[in-house]
Amino acid sequence: MLGASQAxxxxxxxxxxxxxxxxxxAIMMFLxxxxxxxxxxxxxxxxxxxxxxxxxxxxxIVAADPAVRDREADAAQRLLVREEGVSSLxxxxxxxxxxxxxxxxxxxxxDRDLPMPAMIDVDLTDAGRARLDRIKAxxxxxxxxxxxxxxxxxxxxxxxxxxxxxxLAGGIVAMMIGATAAAVVLAARTALNTHRQTIDxxxxxxxxxxxxxxxxxxxxxxxxxxxxxxxxxxxxxxILGIGRRLGEIGSGLIGSIxxxxxxxxxxxxxxxxxxxxxxxxxxxxxxxxxxxxL
Amino acid sequence: xxxxxxxxxxxxxxxxxAETLSDLSFSLAQGSFYFLTGPSGAGKTSxxxxxxxxxxxxxxxxxxxxxxxxxxxxxxxxxxxxxIGVVFQDFRLIPHLSAFDNIALPLRIAGVDERDLxxxxxxxxxxxGLADRASARPPTxxxxxxxxxxxxxxxIGRPEILVADEPTGNVxxxxxxxxxxxxDALNTLGTTIVVATHDIHLLSRxxxxxxxxxxxxxxxxPTGALRYPPRPEDYVEQDSxxxxxx
Numbered sequence: 001m002l003g004a005s006q007a008x009x010x011x012x013x014x015x016x017x018x019x020x021x022x023x024x025x026a027i028m029m030f031l032x033x034x035x036x037x038x039x040x041x042x043x044x045x046x047x048x049x050x051x052x053x054x055x056x057x058x059x060x061i062v063a064a065d066p067a068v069r070d071r072e073a074d075a076a077q078r079l080l081v082r083e084e085g086v087s088s089l090x091x092x093x094x095x096x097x098x099x100x101x102x103x104x105x106x107x108x109x110x111d112r113d114l115p116m117p118a119m120i121d122v123d124l125t126d127a128g129r130a131r132l133d134r135i136k137a138x139x140x141x142x143x144x145x146x147x148x149x150x151x152x153x154x155x156x157x158x159x160x161x162x163x164x165x166x167x168l169a170g171g172i173v174a175m176m177i178g179a180t181a182a183a184v185v186l187a188a189r190t191a192l193n194t195h196r197q198t199i200d201x202x203x204x205x206x207x208x209x210x211x212x213x214x215x216x217x218x219x220x221x222x223x224x225x226x227x228x229x230x231x232x233x234x235x236x237x238x239i240l241g242i243g244r245r246l247g248e249i250g251s252g253l254i255g256s257i258x259x260x261x262x263x264x265x266x267x268x269x270x271x272x273x274x275x276x277x278x279x280x281x282x283x284x285x286x287x288x289x290x291x292x293x294l
Numbered sequence: 295x296x297x298x299x300x301x302x303x304x305x306x307x308x309x310x311x312a313e314t315l316s317d318l319s320f321s322l323a324q325g326s327f328y329f330l331t332g333p334s335g336a337g338k339t340s341x342x343x344x345x346x347x348x349x350x351x352x353x354x355x356x357x358x359x360x361x362x363x364x365x366x367x368x369x370x371x372x373x374x375x376x377x378i379g380v381v382f383q384d385f386r387l388i389p390h391l392s393a394f395d396n397i398a399l400p401l402r403i404a405g406v407d408e409r410d411l412x413x414x415x416x417x418x419x420x421x422x423g424l425a426d427r428a429s430a431r432p433p434t435x436x437x438x439x440x441x442x443x444x445x446x447x448x449x450i451g452r453p454e455i456l457v458a459d460e461p462t463g464n465v466x467x468x469x470x471x472x473x474x475x476x477x478d479a480l481n482t483l484g485t486t487i488v489v490a491t492h493d494i495h496l497l498s499r500x501x502x503x504x505x506x507x508x509x510x511x512x513x514x515x516p517t518g519a520l521r522y523p524p525r526p527e528d529y530v531e532q533d534s535x536x537x538x539x540x
Contacts, residue, residue, distance in 0.1 A: 205400045206376030
């Protein structure tokens with residue numbers, strides 16, 4: 001049976017890379033990989049922001065009198081340790097406070113006369129997150145100068161934006177897959193027209209549609225695989241470059257946008273998926289076209 | 295002998311025009327040799343196309359190997375086509391394949407293992423006198439050599455029916471006689487041969503051949519008794535109701 005032997009490959013002159021399809025696929029894959037990487041990074045960032053950071057609150061004791069401030073901070077710490085739903089807490093020391101203020105106030109932030117609030121970072125569990133209002137009420141009773149900064153209140157709109165961008169990236173990937181399939185359909189139809197005489201002769205000798213389709217699907221899949229690898233390599237270079245630039249910024253939020261190893265695996269699988277897509281689309285296209293003949 | 299091919303009231307119309315072929319009713323006996331003759335444009339190629347399942351008729355019934363092929367599901371056509379060898383008028387060799395690969399194509403389509411097809415293909419190349427041209431591609435072959443490759447390709451699978459459309463149209467008389475000898479030899483092995491030609495000199499070259507004549511889309515001699523030149527015994531056979539041919 002006609003298979004992938006050398007003899008069968010000779011039936012269709014290879015001419016690989018001579019047509020535009022591999023290069024079209026390369027461009028598609030470059031854009032697809034960038035969109036996919038963006039979407040995966042956004043998804044991961046949204047997950048982490050909405051999870052870990054979204055369960056964090058900062059308690060500030062804003063009292064001008066240092067004695068009152070220290071007393072209420074100690075009381076707040078004792079209360080929070082006992083509170084159900086608090087997984088950990090950490091009172092910022094003087095050095096940490098100064099490090100926080102230094103980018104904004106310069107050396108003035110180190111002035112001992114400048115009144116600074118006492119700050120306690122609190123990590124909540126999901127249960128603690130659910131009873132945050134009650135914790136707030138107990139805290140303000142124990143420490144009247146306490147203010148609670150709920151990170152989720154300003155993080156959630158950002159998370160929603162990141163999720164939207166992730167969905168947009170997913171949509172772009174879907175459109176790219178559709179465009180890639182369309183490119184394969186056009187290439188398959190062109191190849192069919194180019195090799196019409198060979199196909200007619202094969203049919204007259206008793207070749208089945210599956211045998212004919214196998215010749216085309218193999219060739220188009222290899223073309224697509226080549227184009228996809230080229231496109232992915234280009235995309236990886238860009239992704240690594242962007243990653244390096246993000247790392248240089250050093251911002252906590254922007255720095256949280258990173259590709260997990262699972263995303264790299266997904267990106268590396270894209271050329272194989274493109275090859276399989278081309279194989280399937282070519283097979284269906286050729287068989288449908290042949291079904292219209294006798 | 296049983297009719298390996300049976301046409302009954304077959305008509306063929308291309309598009310909305312007049313019928314190219316009308317009311318064809320005949321039967322071809324298994325293992326016989328037929329010439330199909332007639333002037334250019336008489337419909338010989340159209341009849342052959344229906345015979346080798348490249349064209350469905352507009353009406354009527356065609357039975358091949360005992361089965362109605364007009365309503366045959368498309369998926370079953372390859373199985374029938376593998377039992378029919380075709381020599382096309384324009385050869386239809388695949389230009390980028392060598393003579394060897396062109397001849398081997400039907401065997402590869404039929405699933406013959408590569409190791410098992412080398413010997414028969416080389417024998418076939420020798421049979422048509424092209425043993426030293428195995429690796430030559432069709433564009434580098436002469437018209438006669440291409441024709442012989444086309445014939446070798448048509449017969450390599452030992453078809454039950456061999457259909458040849460003007461197989462001697464591009465060769466000199468000596469080569470034509472040689473090709474007919476090849477067909478005759480194949481016929482003696484049991485293959486039913488149908489050769490379309492408008493070369494009336496060819497008809498007398500095969501002693502056992504029957505002649506069918508197409509004119510203006512109608513079969514003039516479905517009995518196959520009319521030979522060129524006619525022989526008195528043909529009329530006797532026709533009058534006595536010679537079986538298997540009408």
